[in-house]
Amino acid sequence: MKKPSSVAALLTVFFALFTTSCIVVTNDKATVNIQLAYPSEHYEEALDGRLILLISEGIETEPRFQLRDDAKTCQGFGMDVLNWKPNETQQFNCDAFGYPIDNFQDLPSGDYYVQALFHKYETFERADGHIVKLPMDRGEGQQWNRAPGNLYSTPQKITINNGELPNLTLNLDQKIPPIAEPEDTKYIKHIKINSKLLSEFWGRDMYLGAHVLLPEGWESHPDVKYPLAIMHGHFPSDFGGFRTTPPDPDLKSEYSERFNVDGYNRIVQQEAYDFYKTWTGPDFPRVLAIKIQHPTPYYDDSYAVNSAAQGPYGDAITYELIPHIEAEFRGIGEGWSRFVYGGSTGGWEALAVQVKYPTEYGMCFAACPDPIDFRAYCLVNIYDDDNAYYQEGTFRKTLVAGHRDYLGNVDATLKDMNYRELVLGSKGRSGQQWDIWEATYSPVDDEGYPKRIWDRLTGEIDKEVAAYWKENYDLAYILKRDWAKHGEDWKNKIHLYCGDMDNYYLNNAVYLAEEILSETTAPYYNGEVDYGDRAEHCWNGDHDNVNHISRLRYHQMFIKKYVDRVQNVAPSGADLTSWRY
Known part of the structure; x- marks a missing residue:
């Protein structure tokens, strides 16, 4: 038949x-x-x-x-x-x-x-x-x-x-069709390696990658070795903020509802072109700049640390990927010559790798970082609060806010954000923000998935999970706990920036971390903490420009800051001149 x-x-x-x-x-x-x-x-x-x-x-x-x-x-x-x-x-x-x-x-x-x-x-x-x-x-x-x-x-x-x-x-x-792999250009190269550490953990071949931006003169100076500028964050595409041609004159103008700016797409293209001119110009520092590609089965990046549910991403990036890039593109290859920066997720990652690997990185610039002190896990204190969704009193319960605009207008509660993720995936599989924090910070449950920091339906906080988070991923607490041990390796390296009207209330954790850093002695941390007045999420310390511009200038801001301060972290006799041609 x-x-x-x-x-x-x-x-x-x-x-x-x-x-x-x-x-x-x-x-x-x-x-x-x-x-x-x-x-x-x-x-x-x-x-x-x-x-x-x-x-x-x-x-x-x-x-x-x-x-x-x-x-x-x-x-x-x-x-x-x-x-x-x-x-x-x-x-x-x-x-x-x-x-x-x-x-x-x-x-x-x-x-x-x-x-x-x-x-x-x-x-x-x-x-x-x-x-x-x-x-x-x-x-x-x-x-x-x-x-x-x-x-x-x-x-x-x-x-x-x-x-x-x-x-x-x-x-x-x-x-949905496949996505084409990006192609190499004169300035931008693409790296992909099989990670032995991650492949062993996941039981199959697992890869790490990076978009590499070469400095002007890289080919004509074959004997020069360069510092490595490592930008952390979400980067499925390559250096889209680097454009070798002026903005498209036929580009249809688009309005940005978030920033209340008309023609924001034109502004983005102009900034990308301006960065190309700055990068190749005579006065910009000559460094290798990379954006790391480390997607996991839980999120589009791993948060750059080792974790129970995701595996040894911190070690794989630090000991496999970065040395590979330095060897291929003539990086200096020493801890002082690697500096990290980023915003939001990338801000947390920048501080996290500096904290977790004190001597492997020479400086961090963390802008609008995800919660770096879990006493202010956005608007939740996971240690003292009993419920994440409500502020509870005897006679009423008040929903906890999750997102606001620069004037403080709330458009989503914490419960809303978590319930949306429950629709998209059970067992921490939504691929969204609250689930990746659990996949990074939590121990695994009996099935092998991340343990919940709170019940996703009720908001009730699990104090045992909170205690695990504190000892392993509460960056401000770890800095305080381990300052006597690693303070000499952390001094001159920690720099934090956040808008005081961050859309996700991330400035609250920065306030707490600043208090801890300001009290350090023997040695004093000798870094920087700065806030932007009424600045929203992704503000990076640029007081001369409003948020929708400053967020497009991370490379220009932080590469210069590192070069201006590198003498504070470089050992005696380090080469601080050959790459400044």
Whole structure:
């Protein structure tokens, strides 16, 4: 008997589905009749992953791009799926967790668009004996709605009436294509190495990479060795802030809602071109600049430290990747000659590697760092507070804020942000901010996934996990605890910058860290802590420019700061002249 084609099989399945009944609501229980399938032309094998259902009011952009933390978000529901075979229908779970509305029966009446996306997982057999299923980064920066290989459906218009959805069949027949590898240019090179340390931990080949920006004159000065400027942060693309041609005159002007600036895309291109002119000009320091590529199955970068759930990324970067780059591109290759900088995640990483590897790095410049003191884990004190979502009193509970603008207007609570991540992934697999902090800082649970710092539904804080975080990743506490041991290696190296209206309240932790640093003796830390008046997230210490400009000038700011202070960390006899041609 001739085997029917995959397309014919799907049509047969969908015809049967159209004959089934609509959603049935009985008292408080909703039975959602949403059936999904994907064709074998995309995958012949069974898949594991997260199935995400999205409901939006409009389709100016697809629903998969509208799930946000703030009030402008669309609706999402998420469920785990194991061993889903091609052409096999999958019933969407009516009890799936939703955000911002947590169940189907409370959805408001009206006309909407519905879309489904499947975020594909892979199986890892780790060296610690745990077998875990996780979404590996595929070059997109751990973005579930853009990850190559993920499947999604075409948006479909529906009407919801009194909490009832129509009978739905969604065909996930669209597949996100691969991302092209960047090409080398005169100034920008791309490095990728197989990490022995990470491959052993994850039980498969794992890679580290970097975008390398060569100094002007690198080819014509073959005997010169250079300091290494290491920028940490989220960089799925290469040095996009480096443009060798003027801005495109035909570029359509775009308005930035965040900065309330028209033509911000033009400003970005102009800044990129200006950086090229500065970098190649006669007065800019000659150094090697790199952006490290270290995506993990949890996030688009590892936070550059060793951790129980993610493995020895700190050691792999410090002892495998960086020496490889220095050997290939003539780096000086000594601790004093490596300096680190970055903002947000990159700010935390810059301080973290300086703290964790005191002699391997010569200076750090940490801008708007993720919480560096867990007494101010944004607006939560994980040691003293009992609940992350609420400030609790005898007669009322107040929701804890999660995000604000530069005037203090709150547009998302901490609970909102965590609930959104619950839709995108269970067991810390959302690929988003709060989950990567747990993947970095937490011990693993019995299944091998990161232990929760708090219950994601209730906000109740786990004090044992908090104690583990304190001893291993609370950077301000570690500085205080270990100053007598490493103070001589940390002096002259620590520099912190943050806007006093940081959107995520990250300035609160910097205040606490500054207090600790200001009290250091024998030796005094002799660094810098600075704040930007009404400056938002990503302000980097530039008092001459507003936030939307300063955030584009990290290289210009921090490379010069290092060169101006390098004599404070370099040993006697170090070469401080040959690379200043």
